[in-house]
Amino acid sequence: xxxxxxxxxxxxxxVTEKRIxxxxxxxxxxxxxxxxxxxxxxAPGARLNERVLCEQLGISRTPLREAIKxxxxxxxxxxxxxxxxxxxPLKAARIADTLAVMGALESLAGELACANxxxxxxxxxxxxxxxxxxxxxxxxxAAYFRYNQFIHMKIIEAAGNPVLTNTYRQLNANxxxxxxxxxxxxxxxxxxxxxxxxxxxxxxxxxxxxxKRLLAEHLAHKVVSVMAALASNDVAAA
Amino acid sequence: xxxxxxxxxxxxxxVTEKRIxxxxxxxxxxxxxxxxxxxxxxAPGARLNERVLCEQLGISRTPLREAIKxxxxxxxxxxxxxxxxxxxPLKAARIADTLAVMGALESLAGELACANxxxxxxxxxxxxxxxxxxxxxxxxxAAYFRYNQFIHMKIIEAAGNPVLTNTYRQLNANxxxxxxxxxxxxxxxxxxxxxxxxxxxxxxxxxxxxxKRLLAEHLAHKVVSVMAALASNDVAAA
DNA sequence: ATTTTGTATTATGAATTCAAAATGAGCGCT
DNA sequence: AGCGCTCATTTTGAATTCATAATACAAAAT
Numbered sequence: 001x002x003x004x005x006x007x008x009x010x011x012x013x014x015v016t017e018k019r020i021x022x023x024x025x026x027x028x029x030x031x032x033x034x035x036x037x038x039x040x041x042x043a044p045g046a047r048l049n050e051r052v053l054c055e056q057l058g059i060s061r062t063p064l065r066e067a068i069k070x071x072x073x074x075x076x077x078x079x080x081x082x083x084x085x086x087x088x089p090l091k092a093a094r095i096a097d098t099l100a101v102m103g104a105l106e107s108l109a110g111e112l113a114c115a116n117x118x119x120x121x122x123x124x125x126x127x128x129x130x131x132x133x134x135x136x137x138x139x140x141x142a143a144y145f146r147y148n149q150f151i152h153m154k155i156i157e158a159a160g161n162p163v164l165t166n167t168y169r170q171l172n173a174n175x176x177x178x179x180x181x182x183x184x185x186x187x188x189x190x191x192x193x194x195x196x197x198x199x200x201x202x203x204x205x206x207x208x209x210x211x212k213r214l215l216a217e218h219l220a221h222k223v224v225s226v227m228a229a230l231a232s233n234d235v236a237a238a
Numbered sequence: 239x240x241x242x243x244x245x246x247x248x249x250x251x252x253v254t255e256k257r258i259x260x261x262x263x264x265x266x267x268x269x270x271x272x273x274x275x276x277x278x279x280x281a282p283g284a285r286l287n288e289r290v291l292c293e294q295l296g297i298s299r300t301p302l303r304e305a306i307k308x309x310x311x312x313x314x315x316x317x318x319x320x321x322x323x324x325x326x327p328l329k330a331a332r333i334a335d336t337l338a339v340m341g342a343l344e345s346l347a348g349e350l351a352c353a354n355x356x357x358x359x360x361x362x363x364x365x366x367x368x369x370x371x372x373x374x375x376x377x378x379x380a381a382y383f384r385y386n387q388f389i390h391m392k393i394i395e396a397a398g399n400p401v402l403t404n405t406y407r408q409l410n411a412n413x414x415x416x417x418x419x420x421x422x423x424x425x426x427x428x429x430x431x432x433x434x435x436x437x438x439x440x441x442x443x444x445x446x447x448x449x450k451r452l453l454a455e456h457l458a459h460k461v462v463s464v465m466a467a468l469a470s471n472d473v474a475a476a
Numbered sequence: 477a478t479t480t481t482g483t484a485t486t487a488t489g490a491a492t493t494c495a496a497a498a499t500g501a502g503c504g505c506t
Numbered sequence: 507a508g509c510g511c512t513c514a515t516t517t518t519g520a521a522t523t524c525a526t527a528a529t530a531c532a533a534a535a536t
Binding site for chain 2: 498499
């Protein structure tokens with residue numbers, strides 16, 4: 001089937017950069033599983049039954065197991081020797097630890113972003129910010145969260161340090177799971193939006209010290225709300 | 239055989255908590271490979287031939303491939319679709335990025351360690367420090383490096399944040415490879431030891447701001463020496 | 477009734493097999 | 507001689523098979 005597409009493209013002469021790309025199965029699988037874990041579809045503590053997952057994904061155990069091993073080093077699943085794997089339980093202490101590390105990284109990112117962000121980076125962040133405002137105005141929590149994430153990731157990326165981006169992304173996956181449980185109050189939601197306004201302003205004016213402080217405060221609030229959400233339905237112990 | 243031991247123990251009544259523990263093969267393999275990569279035995283850019291490694295390690299391809307996938311998410315190897323894996327090339331830019339992130343983490347660690355380190359943590363760090371001094375006195379570079387690493391890791395651990403420890407450890411593995419090429423000068427070596435004295439003093443007196451500053455300076459020097467070492471024999475491009 | 481022990485079942489761990497892609501050598505061609 | 511092309515070989519990707527450990531269950535004994 002890919003062949004036909006290629007012939008068609010060859011005929012046009014317009015080489016769209018759409019490479020054929022057959023992604024390795026383990027990549028496909030890891031993305032699927034990661035999504036399902038982050039969205040809570042695979043709940044914390046849930047067992048990963050290889051046979052079941054194989055049938056659901058329509059693959060054999062080999063690439064599945066490779067994906068599970070990779071998710072384990074990402075920290076999203078835990079390997080229990082001879083007893084398979086479970087989705088890493090959401091422990092309050094661990095989430096708190098993760099957020100602390102993310103705070104340190106955001107601080108670095110703020111500093112670097114003020115120095116290195118391109119004008120187009122800023123434009124994009126501003127655009128995402130307005131999209132987020134739109135969803136806030138419409139009280140669309142899920143969409144708001146998504147753009148909120150986009151903005152934070154984009155700020156990190158604007159720092160221009162791929163290692164930083166990667167590290168942050170991995171840690172983030174682990175707390176995003178908790179985030180989906182956090183049904184933040186209207187007041188807190190409004191406040192968070194306000195904080196984002198300030199963060200954007202600090203970044204645009206490339207005021208690193210102020211940006212760092214704002215990011216730190218923003219994170220501190222996030223810690224409170226996430227921990228509160230966890231406390232309410234924290235049961236998943238090891 | 240385990241049975242006999244157990245019977246013998248049962249007779250004594252002294253139940254030593256020595257569990258049998260058979261580690262999964264992929265763990266054994268990942269440790270072996272990680273060591274060989276960090277020590278440079280598997281050089282940056284080197285291809286990982288599955289058949290060859292299987293024979294050397296005396297295992298089948300399945301656990302080997304699992305280990306390789308895990309090393310890939312750790313960043314020590316790169317996966318080239320359909321063409322296997324190579325040891326991640328040491329690029330100066332990437333190392334610099336990694337060190338920047340580690341700096342942010344050390345800063346956090348310093349703060350937390352001043353607040354959370356137990357007295358036994360401090361005692362252990364002091365002990366390691368003296369071991370390091372001994373190797374410095376004898377001009378045993380490799381042993382010095384090892385204890386240097388121990389000390390830094392122990393400070394991180396003393397912060398009492400397992401996520402921080404893990405994250406730092408992974409990043410560290412990536413730069414340690416470069417470190418082995420750094421044949422630092424006598425003068426720099428002596429200076430580094432002096433810095434460690436100060437770091438220890440700041441930690442013992444739990445002077446967080448001072449410790450953070452000292453760690454930052456120490457890292458800055460490390461950046462210089464590592465980058466210099468890389469520049470001299472930087473060839474391994476992707 | 478409860479606990480323990482033996483057995484059957486199931487799930488995971490690892491090796492092997494099969495398939496597909498990439499590499500490399502030889503060959504004909506211009 | 508240089509170049510591209512085909513085909514054999516090698517190597518990786520994925521599925522399957524085999525082995526072993528964990529679990530569930532039933533029966534027997536206390």
